[in-house]
Amino acid sequence: MGFGFDQLGLREVSAGCDPANVASARVLTKIGMRPAGYRHNHLQIRGQWRDRLLFAATSTG
Structure with missing residues (x-):
């Protein structure tokens, strides 16, 4: 995220994961x-429509 904010000047970085993937959600929260x-x-994976849990971080500067 530092690269996105510091080098690219982004205002927000977003990510998504499968709601059942608790470990991925924990990692996104931890960072x-x-x-x-x-x-x-939200998206189709191997012929099945899947839900997504969305996360975001905004620039502090």
Whole structure:
């Protein structure tokens, strides 16, 4: 995220994971991201529509 904010000048970095993947959600929280939403049937993986848990971090500067 530092590269995105510091080098690229981004205002926000976002990520998503499968809601059932608790470990991924924990990692995103640990690196400073916060829950930003929940998308039902957001993308198709192997022929099945899947939900996504969304996270985001905003620039402090």
